[in-house]
Amino acid sequence: MKVLLLGGTGEARELARVLVGAGVGVISSLAGRTTEARLPVGEVRTGGFGGADGLADWLREHPVDAVIDATHPFAATMTAHAAAARRETGVPLLVLRRPGWTQGPDDNWHWADLATAANLLPSLGSRVFLTIGRQGLDAFATTGLWTLARCVDAPEPRPTWCTLILARGPFTLADELALLREHRIDVLVTKDSGGPATSAKLDAARQLHLPVVIIRRPDLPAGLETVLSVDEAVRWVMRPT
Template sequence: MRALILGGTSEGRELAALMSARGWLVTSSLAGRVASPRLPVGEVRIGGFGGPAGLARWLIDQEVEVVVDATHPFAERISISAAEATRATGVPLIALHRPAWEPVARDKWRMVDTMEEAARITERDYHHILLTIGRQQLAPFAHDDLNLYVIRCVDRPDAPLPARHRVILDRGPFTVAAEKKLMRDNQIDCVVTKNSGGEHTRPKLDAARELGIDVVMVRRPELPGGGRITVVHTAEAAFNAAMEL
């Protein structure tokens, strides 16, 4: 059985190991946005396919029998390409997307739909902001000349940045204690994050709750529709779904 995993997440790596151990021929595709990505077992390709049409041709040429979209919940473009390509080719599509975070007691979340809305709120209402949104969507914050932004990402950003900023290059998983120290040391009064879900980066939310710090939470986009699409939340569930096709 041949599978294409659109990866870049811990769930994608877990699934690649699980399928490879059971005899599947697995190719994991990574976007190439991180300089030194964590590589899954099996064959790995870096970079795009040339849109939905290019992906559809690749699926046919490689005789792929199932596609698993295990990308980051905010990787909208590749998810749309996967839905369109599998609809055109008839290849089954499994969406392996971790559940979104939900607020609990004492959380102080402000929900927004776009990064531009998050930038307007932080500029107006806060002074020391922790940005944990990666390095691809920093531009909306760049025009704020007054407030201090602590920007944490894996690779150094090359986009325009706010006049007052500190860049911290780090990769999770993180601990609640370390997140609380980071927020205290930088006098953070607001955390901006995307609702990516998962346990590896959840400690920042626990730390913000314990310190009484506001969180501006960007809602995740809806999954695109597909031809034959199954939505699951764990690597094991994705493997079981593939075995049932």
């Protein structure tokens, strides 16, 4: 059995490890946008497919039994391309998406989409910590607020309107508390990425009683089969046919 795994996340690496260990052939596809990416076990290809048509052509030229989309919850374009390629080729598709974060009783969260999130900030604070990655930073360039942005890789061109730090998670609660205090942050902006690797910033914001703007996830295309965990994805692959 052979699976094309659209990866780049911790769940994708774990899924590749389990499937390869079970004797399943796995081709992990990485976008290649992140330098020094953590590579999964098994075969790896890097770079895009050339849109939905390119992915469909690739599937015709490289027959696999299934495609698993385990990309980031905000990788909406890749998921749309995978859904279109499934309709074109008939290759089964599963989407693995980790659960989003859940607001607690002591949290001061404000939900928004990327286009409107910046409008909320002036009423919430004056020193902003952006943890949304490098894509979408420009949406916050004109707030007039002092802004600290953390990314894995530097945007091109490098922004001059914010203070930029480059770092890769996971981050500890102690580190996040120290960062927020050092820069006197009074409002946090993050995506609803879910998972434990970057959740310490939410714990730190809660401890410091800071408001948090949460960017909502994009909707999945209709009709996709979806699971929330690696174990569920493994069972889907191993199900009797």
